[in-house]
Amino acid sequence: MNTRFINFEGIHGSGKSACAWNLYNNLNMNNINAVVFFEYHMDSTIENPCDVRMTAVMTEKEFEAVIQNYSIYEEVLRNKVKIYNGWYCIFLPDVKEFPIIKALLGQYVADNGNLETDRFMLALISRITAFVEQALTSDQVYVFENVIFQQILNELMRTMDCDEQQMMDYILEVEQILRPLNPLIFYLYPDDLKEQINKVALERVSDNNELYPDWIDWMVEYLKNSVYGRIHQVSGREDLMIYFEKRTSIEEKCFGKLLSNKEKIYVDRMDYDEENEYIYSKL
Template sequence: MNTKLILVEGIPGSGKTSTAEYISSYLNRKNIANELFKEGNLDHPADYESTACLSKDEYYKIQSQLKSDKKSLTDYIIKNDDDYLIEYGKLYHDKKINISDEILNQLTDSDIYNLTPVKHSHVIKDKWIKFAKKAVTQEQVNIFECCFLQNPLTTMMAYHNTSKDYIIKHVKELEQIISELNPLLILLEPKNIEEQFDRVKKERSEEWLNFVIDYVTNQSYGQENNLNGYSGLIEFYQDLAELELNIFSKLKMRKILIKDPNSNWEQNYQRTKWPDGHPTIEVN
């Protein structure tokens, strides 16, 4: 196997999960060790999911508010330089710990994806560095869904309205960090974003749709660009997809661009293995 990391990217509904699952299944059939990390995985080795970043004072304030055994909290704490990272997603599901809605809201507000762009970038890159150092020694392929482009782009654009130059710089620094893993990037580019979301909103819950609309229209980018409602969501993801393609063109890693991914799944799956007639996922 000539790569240790496969990155599957694209906006919501473009087929990231199906593509990542297909690649994992293909590698299993070839008896190639691999591990698939989907969006939302609380044990993701390179990304953070439902994790708060607190200062020492903020951490001890939260700890003092808990009504349970303080020692049990340490199972969900990661000390990172001067920061205290609290895995509140795992903490919430631990029945031994009594965590109130008030504390949970405080932790959610301090989520790593709510940090300033500079702080967020620093914390995220630190975890990617740790992942890359470990992964290069392992005999397996890691398959990541949406944490290389979609997550940072959505956060930096929607939440902070960060400059495109800074976002590009962040992603190119991630590319450098993982270079020894000989990564492969697969980007799924929908033919028509509005048609895609018209389909996706029928497949997913109304709660999901309302959350996404609120996130991308009522934060800094949406307010600055006067985005509203469903049409604002479409406009945001059109802008994000354009930036994704811009970044994609600048990256030096091996990459595959799959246009209109929903048109012919079988043909697109084959491209993840043999784009342009040349093996991409090779078996030694």
């Protein structure tokens, strides 16, 4: 195979995880050594090498200050930390047996707008650069979902401290870093975005509303509690659709500018088997 990096992007419910899993299985059945990583991995104790969410991102000074203040945990912290271009990173599931450590690292976790854009992107770029360097020494084919679009856009749009062009520039920078792996990007796209979101809302319903809400209501709250949500006064599902439409618009512009091999797949125009056969044929 020419490509060593395959990524699936698309809106919620478009089939990214299913397609990634099917492709991974097909590759291995055809004696191609492949590994798959999902946006939030099915086994959440496995660190995604192209993602810094669920990760505490610190400068050396901040890391040493944590150790100085909590010296009892120094050995654990030094054993768990990984350094990428000067960023001291600890994957939170690696310290799950130490609730106090998870709590004290909380302010540095690269998720939900916790970090400023510059820190989030510098850490992500450093992490992906390290992945590419490692991948070039391996014979594996890496299958991912949401490395370049959703991971970056969803985080940066909600923090609202950079504009559309800056977000696009960040995405194109990440793509350039990945280029030595000859990336192949599949963008799964519905004919009707609103209908797709409504479909997902009907499918992802809670079986215990006292414990957790339906997916669509959780998404509204997730957006409402962000900087974007406060600025745009997000209060309901219509506001959520406006957000999805804006994000999808930026994704399409970025997709048009990608220089890597890429395929836009209209998911409503193929059945599941046809879609997966088409994806495999492009390899």
